[in-house]
Amino acid sequence: MRKSADLKPNDISKPVDQLIQVDSLKTLPGPYSKDGMEPDFTEPKEAWKSKYCTSLDGFVGIDTLVRPSSPEEEDEFVRKFISGLEKVFADSNNNFLQPVQLTMDYCAKCNTCSEACHVFEATNHNELYRPIYRSEVLRKIYKKHFTTSGKLLGSVVGADIDVNWESIARLGELAYRCNLCRRCAQTCPLGLDNALMAREIRKIFSQEMGIAPTPLHTKGSMLQLQTGSSTGINKAALLDMLEFIEEDIEEKTGRKIKIPMDKKGADILLTHNAGEFMAWPENPAAFAILFEEAGLDWTLSSSMIGYDNVNYGLWYDDSQAKKVALQQFQAAKELGVRRIIIGECGHAHKAAAVSADRMTSGDNKVPVESFLPLLWELVETKRLKFDPEKNNFPVTLHDPCNFVRQMGIVQPQRNILKAICPQFREMTPHGVNNYCCGGGSGFAIMQSQNFAEFRNKVSARKKFEQIISAFGDEFENPDIIKYVCAPCSNCKGTIRDMFEFYEATAKFNVHYGGLVELMVNALVSQKEPFLTFEEDEF
Amino acid sequence: MVLSIYVILSVLCFIGFSSYKAWKYATMPMHSRLDLYPVPKEAGRAEYGGSYYEETEWWAKPRKVSHLGEIKDMLMEMLFIKKLFQNQRKLWWPSYSFHLGIYFLFAWTILLVISVAWPATFIVYLTSFVGIVGFILAFVGNVVLLMHRVFEQDLKKYTTPQEYFNLILILAVLVTGIYAWSGSMISGQAGQTVGQLISLQALEVGPALTIHLVLLGFMFFYIPLSKMNHYIGKYFTFHKVLWDNDPNLPGSKVEQDLQEAAANPPKTKWSAPHMNEGRDLNA
Incomplete structure (x- = not known):
């Protein structure tokens, strides 16, 4: 095993059991600066080592990346990767060709991006997680196989890397050590995008080699295309859940609400991350309460994929992303709605509004909006009336990368929180300079082997540090309820696991949830607290 | 000579x-959109990194684009290498x-x-x-x-x-x-x-x-x-x-370019089994 400081890009093909270890972590602030406040890493099991690729850093992100059983399989694996890499620079990748080529051509290797990366920072600058490390490995392979200068001059131009099963498999794993938050791209003096390169590696693995983490592909986008939702919820199950939610709304708030379903010609089709129906039903309930109280003309859809706005293809596979996005548009077209409003799911925002924007045109599309400007409009125009005193506890805001840094939706959520939460305070930094929750790009749902430890201790570390710091001295006081507003399902899932892992809720009374729950809690018309901060609220 | x-x-x-x-x-x-904010041409919003997505029914409203803002940011980068100044002094x-x-x-x-x-x-x-x-x-x-x-x-x-x-x-x-x-x-x-x-x-x-x-x-x-x-x-x-x-709005230049691109679908195909399922999405 090499010391991380000595690690060089062409070490990726070194025949060692494990390339590096995460041997250093940034010290957390507050009570977590003391020893024993967080569980240690567990060593990868021997069985994993013989089956998966643990030879990168000991973690297994891709549970479908299994070791070959013959030299022929090994050769085929390498051949397919090289074939896929060639396709990244061909017409098969037209929709990303220009940005990929630019990043491949121009990196000055100035390392300006490094300090922007929360994974690099969390590991006290572990070389493996430097944003340009994986890009440089890919660049070397590309130069060696596909450029004249690389073929003629070899190491002189950096085409000096051995390509074998181990190096390609490690590169595949390494593509899943980046949250694709694109904070690094914000700082690049040349405007290059190392997160995009990580995604292109994931794309080669999926689109050419048929390898992707099970939660993203088989139990993610494939399941969504087969059943209508990545959660496996079908139409009948959805209708049952909504009935349950309606009953709970009545029980808890006294409101009799019939959640509109498949209402033709409605103004708004509201789409949720279907994970909300299962894990946080209070979230779709809160949307229903707000929309009904505001008198909006809205509906949900029960048609195939119309009730689940997730689009995991965004993280690893263009074709899966397109298949899902087109069906979501189709659901809206069938209902004849004027617009789609995306609920509290960050990547669904980006997938439907930005990534799908150029997937189809004209009559095949329906305008896509975020829920945030709509809710702010309801607050600003006083169509909804609030009593901020009901939310008189410390609240901070997590900015989901997908709709803040990557869509420019910054102010509406702040305006709302300032209006309804007297003790709102920002994290540092925030807005478009925010840090990822650590669960971005699929990490939130990837639980294979020991991968959750990487998320909880490494990729989510910076966010946990921000949360602790945002509450200052109040963090350690268990008598004070503290609330992290995370208006995104994947971010919430990450923060939920983070709080469990660090026992933050149990020890320090710090909670998480969405924005709409806070809004309902502060409604003048709401008699009893909507947020009770108990285990099973809904 | x-x-x-x-x-x-x-x-x-x-x-x-x-x-x-x-x-x-x-x-x-x-290519697919890869916007990253702040985008300096977002009039009135570039300073904090906002965009037209902060408005309801943005698709029905005239866009507020500041070419001056874009030129200013471009000049700051060309004349002063602003990003490097901010991020790696x-x-x-x-x-x-x-x-x-x-x-x-x-x-x-x-x-x-x-x-x-x-x-x-x-x-x-x-x-x-x-x-x-x-x-x-x-x-x-x-x-x-x-x-x-x-x-x-x-x-x-x-x-x-x-x-x-x-x-x-x-x-x-x-x-x-x-x-x-x-x-x-x-x-x-x-x-x-x-x-x-x-x-x-x-x-x-x-x-x-x-x-x-x-x-x-x-x-x-x-x-x-x-x-x-x-x-x-x-x-x-x-x-x-x-x-x-x-944005790709009806009648926009983006829509026109996309329609032209759709007339020339890619010939190279990806090989994973799921790539050939359902409708041809290589196009």
């Missing part, structure tokens, strides 16, 4: 190769010195041509001043950048021999330039050499200036063929990728 033709040819190649590279990027297919000092030196040397070249046609005393002095400052700034910046690459492990391990060559080539041009031009810059005779050069006369130059011009010519040939042509790429990375948030 051969040397004059060589230098002029190298400059023409510089322009030609650079234009070709720009054309190659400009004619690449329209340590490298900004030498990088800025180097690039500013090149800008000065570019201005010096233009002033030399002007001084041939209009050899007023103040023009000659100004030309000399600009040239001297340019050489000093570019030389110092280049040497410090090279030292960073040689002695800092974090940079060294990613630097290829070709990348050292790039810096050393420019350093060689600068060092030979300082040596060869130093006398004539002060005396103002550099203008005469430029006059001979642009009128394709035989250059009355010594061995030092000959070596300098040969290296200079080679540099002009080489830069557009290397990644040092980032003066081209940078336009596309910012304007055509990170800042391109033009």
Whole structure:
């Protein structure tokens, strides 16, 4: 095993059991600066080592990346990767060709991006997680196989890397050590995008080699295309859940609400991350309460994929992303709605509004909006009336990368929180300079082997540090309820696991949830607290 | 005369190769959106990184685009290398010195041509001043950048021999330039050499200036063929990728371009089994 400081890009093909270890972590602030406040890493099991690729850093992100059983399989694996890499620079990748080529051509290797990366920072600058490390490995392979200068001059131009099963498999794993938050791209003096390169590696693995983490592909986008939702919820199950939610709304708030379903010609089709129906039903309930109280003309859809706005293809596979996005548009077209409003799911925002924007045109599309400007409009125009005193506890805001840094939706959520939460305070930094929750790009749902430890201790570390710091001295006081507003399902899932892992809720009374729950809690018309901060609220 | 033709040819190649590279990027297919905020053309919102998505029914409202904001940000990047200044001050000092030196040397070249046609005393002095400052700034910046690459492990391990060559080539041009031009810059005779050069006369130059011009010519040939042509790429990375948030609305230029692209679907197909399931989405 090499010391991380000595690690060089062409070490990726070194025949060692494990390339590096995460041997250093940034010290957390507050009570977590003391020893024993967080569980240690567990060593990868021997069985994993013989089956998966643990030879990168000991973690297994891709549970479908299994070791070959013959030299022929090994050769085929390498051949397919090289074939896929060639396709990244061909017409098969037209929709990303220009940005990929630019990043491949121009990196000055100035390392300006490094300090922007929360994974690099969390590991006290572990070389493996430097944003340009994986890009440089890919660049070397590309130069060696596909450029004249690389073929003629070899190491002189950096085409000096051995390509074998181990190096390609490690590169595949390494593509899943980046949250694709694109904070690094914000700082690049040349405007290059190392997160995009990580995604292109994931794309080669999926689109050419048929390898992707099970939660993203088989139990993610494939399941969504087969059943209508990545959660496996079908139409009948959805209708049952909504009935349950309606009953709970009545029980808890006294409101009799019939959640509109498949209402033709409605103004708004509201789409949720279907994970909300299962894990946080209070979230779709809160949307229903707000929309009904505001008198909006809205509906949900029960048609195939119309009730689940997730689009995991965004993280690893263009074709899966397109298949899902087109069906979501189709659901809206069938209902004849004027617009789609995306609920509290960050990547669904980006997938439907930005990534799908150029997937189809004209009559095949329906305008896509975020829920945030709509809710702010309801607050600003006083169509909804609030009593901020009901939310008189410390609240901070997590900015989901997908709709803040990557869509420019910054102010509406702040305006709302300032209006309804007297003790709102920002994290540092925030807005478009925010840090990822650590669960971005699929990490939130990837639980294979020991991968959750990487998320909880490494990729989510910076966010946990921000949360602790945002509450200052109040963090350690268990008598004070503290609330992290995370208006995104994947971010919430990450923060939920983070709080469990660090026992933050149990020890320090710090909670998480969405924005709409806070809004309902502060409604003048709401008699009893909507947020009770108990285990099973809904 | 051969040397004059060589230098002029190298400059023409510089322009030609650079234009070709720009054309190659400009004619690449329209890509998926990869906006990254702040986007400086977002009028009234660029300062905090906002966009039109902060409005309800944004798709039915006229867009507020600030070309001035975009130009301002572009100029800040071109003139001051703003991103590096904000995010890595340590490298900004030498990088800025180097690039500013090149800008000065570019201005010096233009002033030399002007001084041939209009050899007023103040023009000659100004030309000399600009040239001297340019050489000093570019030389110092280049040497410090090279030292960073040689002695800092974090940079060294990613630097290829070709990348050292790039810096050393420019350093060689600068060092030979300082040596060869130093006398004539002060005396103002550099203008005469430029006059001979642009009128394709035989250059009355010594061995030092000959070596300098040969290296200079080679540099002009080489830069557009290397990644040092980032003066081209940078336009596309910012304007055509990170800042391109033009929505695909009915009747828009984006929609028109997409329809044209749809008429020429890609021929190369991906191979994973799921890629061939359902409708053909390679298109």
